[in-house]
Amino acid sequence: MAWLRENLLIWAPHALPYLMATVLIGLFITWYTKRKQMVAMIEKIPGPPAWPIIGNALDINVEPREVFICINALVSIGDPMARVWLGPRPMVVTSTCKQAEVILSSQKHIDKSRDYNFLHPWLGTGLLTSTGQKWHSRRKLLTPGFHFKILEDFVEIFNNQSEIMLKKLEKKADGKPFDIFPFVTLCTLDIICETAMGRSINAQGNSDSEYVRAVYRIGALIQQRQARPWLQPDILYKLSGYAKEFNACLKVLHDLSYSCIRERRAGHHERKAKKLEDKKEDDILGKKQRLAFLDLLLDASESDPTITDEDIREEVDTFMFEGHDTTAAAINWSLYLLGCYPDIQARVHEEIDAVFGNDNRPVTMNDLRALKYTENCIKEALRLFPSVPFIGRELREEAVIDNYHIPVGTTVLIITFRLHRDPEQFPNPEVFDPDRFLPENVLNRHPYAYVPFSAGPRNCIGQKFALMEEKIVLSSILRKFRVESCTRREDLKLLGELILRPEDGNTLKLFPRKI
Numbered sequence: 001m002a003w004l005r006e007n008l009l010i011w012a013p014h015a016l017p018y019l020m021a022t023v024l025i026g027l028f029i030t031w032y033t034k035r036k037q038m039v040a041m042i043e044k045i046p047g048p049p050a051w052p053i054i055g056n057a058l059d060i061n062v063e064p065r066e067v068f069i070c071i072n073a074l075v076s077i078g079d080p081m082a083r084v085w086l087g088p089r090p091m092v093v094t095s096t097c098k099q100a101e102v103i104l105s106s107q108k109h110i111d112k113s114r115d116y117n118f119l120h121p122w123l124g125t126g127l128l129t130s131t132g133q134k135w136h137s138r139r140k141l142l143t144p145g146f147h148f149k150i151l152e153d154f155v156e157i158f159n160n161q162s163e164i165m166l167k168k169l170e171k172k173a174d175g176k177p178f179d180i181f182p183f184v185t186l187c188t189l190d191i192i193c194e195t196a197m198g199r200s201i202n203a204q205g206n207s208d209s210e211y212v213r214a215v216y217r218i219g220a221l222i223q224q225r226q227a228r229p230w231l232q233p234d235i236l237y238k239l240s241g242y243a244k245e246f247n248a249c250l251k252v253l254h255d256l257s258y259s260c261i262r263e264r265r266a267g268h269h270e271r272k273a274k275k276l277e278d279k280k281e282d283d284i285l286g287k288k289q290r291l292a293f294l295d296l297l298l299d300a301s302e303s304d305p306t307i308t309d310e311d312i313r314e315e316v317d318t319f320m321f322e323g324h325d326t327t328a329a330a331i332n333w334s335l336y337l338l339g340c341y342p343d344i345q346a347r348v349h350e351e352i353d354a355v356f357g358n359d360n361r362p363v364t365m366n367d368l369r370a371l372k373y374t375e376n377c378i379k380e381a382l383r384l385f386p387s388v389p390f391i392g393r394e395l396r397e398e399a400v401i402d403n404y405h406i407p408v409g410t411t412v413l414i415i416t417f418r419l420h421r422d423p424e425q426f427p428n429p430e431v432f433d434p435d436r437f438l439p440e441n442v443l444n445r446h447p448y449a450y451v452p453f454s455a456g457p458r459n460c461i462g463q464k465f466a467l468m469e470e471k472i473v474l475s476s477i478l479r480k481f482r483v484e485s486c487t488r489r490e491d492l493k494l495l496g497e498l499i500l501r502p503e504d505g506n507t508l509k510l511f512p513r514k515i
């Protein structure tokens, strides 16, 4: 024994470096073999030639206005699936309903792609950005908040905010071209603030408020970071100077959310008791105590102390982010298309007049059910111009798409914008035809052919809310006005960012209607 100890003491210091080198070489060989297998799998998918280290970064680092040109070029190489290298990371671009189904229908592929990481400082890991157990429990917690009965309470907010917007639009209804995009966006921002946080920020009255400016600036900064690889590492972002501005916006946004949480918590019990009382009195007096999404979260935090104020803030901010720009873009695209096709707009006017006549009353739930053609116009606008033009997932498990094996770690990008233009599912895809959404025409369509709200377990939790809001805002505008779009479809320039927008805004002419 003594002999062994002596020899170990002599040889161990010499053997240690060899041992470490062996371990390192072993680790490197394992990594290299795995990487080689992964590269071999990915390289079976057609794609443009890639440079060492930077991959296809130069090919795909295009301005937002060139995104769709770039994607069309890529997909035409792969037809209909293509691979690109984002530096050392592989990405697969997909655009058919069968490919989308593999990813969207799965309970396994629910992790968001890395692009969503830049949202984390603002949204934390709220419903949009979280994954795994946290996402499951939050989804379960928040789903009842989108129940029909709760959404019904929000109709009054949708109507009131639309009314404020109409007052502003009346001054613009002189047939001269103007950009309606910001009017609609401020309206949807007011709507989401009041429904999510229970507080009005009066963005329509004061578009220069600190909060409104911070929402817009932070959106632009996130977008900019996603598009520029050199701004992505934290250290470089800090050095760039943008981080300071980003943090200043973040403080304004988080401060308001936290102050809403504190305020709302203080009056929470009183509000709930009043709501219960109102339920009894409702039919007699018609008065209502409205609860916001925030109240639902406050309730949950009382029965489950692990839900902190920060958790609540993440969800409120997620609704603020996901719930206003998307809806604003969708309303704008509907207005744009109706302004391009006067005969289709005339049919919407006919339907609206049949429902409301000369009456100036607010829109009711019954009216919403009757506005079927208007709804089909909104759906068709979301087909041609989906507010969310791409959906990204990071694979944690291998997936098989069109007989190709896609390895773990790959980003799969579903291009909704292209998917919705599949001529097999939508003949003459560029034609704006709301009748595509008549029940008999929807019947034989592939379930993943139309996914403006995504589909499967991670679909949009707010889609019913969004459609109700869109119908109320759009029908309110069209009850009063006729629109004429100033940009022809062939001249339209698209910005392929997080949200799909027209590059030059939504310039149209507004004319008062006499019914």
Ligand code: HEM
Binding pocket: 112, 127, 128, 129, 139, 318, 319, 322, 323, 324, 326, 327, 330, 386, 387, 388, 391, 392, 451, 452, 453, 454, 457, 458, 459, 460, 461, 462, 463, 465, 466
């Ligand atoms: C026309 C309007 C809207 C469109 C087109 C839209 C579209 C989408 C899409 C495509 C996704 C999936 C994103 C992904 O997988 O990366 C999504 C998720 C989500 N949306 Fe919407 N959305 C709209 C309005 C809203 C509204 C009004 C709210 C809230 C009030 C909302 C809240 C959310 C949330 C929280 C998620 C994440 C759901 C989850 O991962 O479980 N959305 N939305």
